[in-house]
Amino acid sequence: MGYTEKAAKEAGYEVKVGKFPFMASGKASAAGTTEGFVKVVFDAKYGEFLGAHMIGAGVTEMIAEVVAARKLETTYHEILDAVHPHPTMSEALKEAVAVAYGEAIDI
Secondary structure, rough: OOOHHHHHEEEEEOOEEEEEHHHHHHHHHHHHHEEEEEEEEEEEEOOEEEEEEEEEEEHHHHHHHHHHHHHHHEEEHHHHHHHOOOOOOHHHHHHHHHHHOOOOOOO
């Protein structure tokens, strides 16, 4: 959804990218679905959310959040400040954002 890392760079953005593997997710481990990841792309200058890639079990339940975030021109700190309960697969989005900004604690 949105820009890929390559497309964002080609469009002239300097980017910050974060990737969180499902193997680091407690919910994915408990469900036995540790294959996959969430990758996010942000504009480094303003922190605007540019796009996301999600591969794996349960990602269809998470796509609405990234679509809404992109349409609302959300920034990284707004995603980090949003509630992502534990243990849920939606935590993977928050953790990918935290990786992009050097704030990850779960990997």
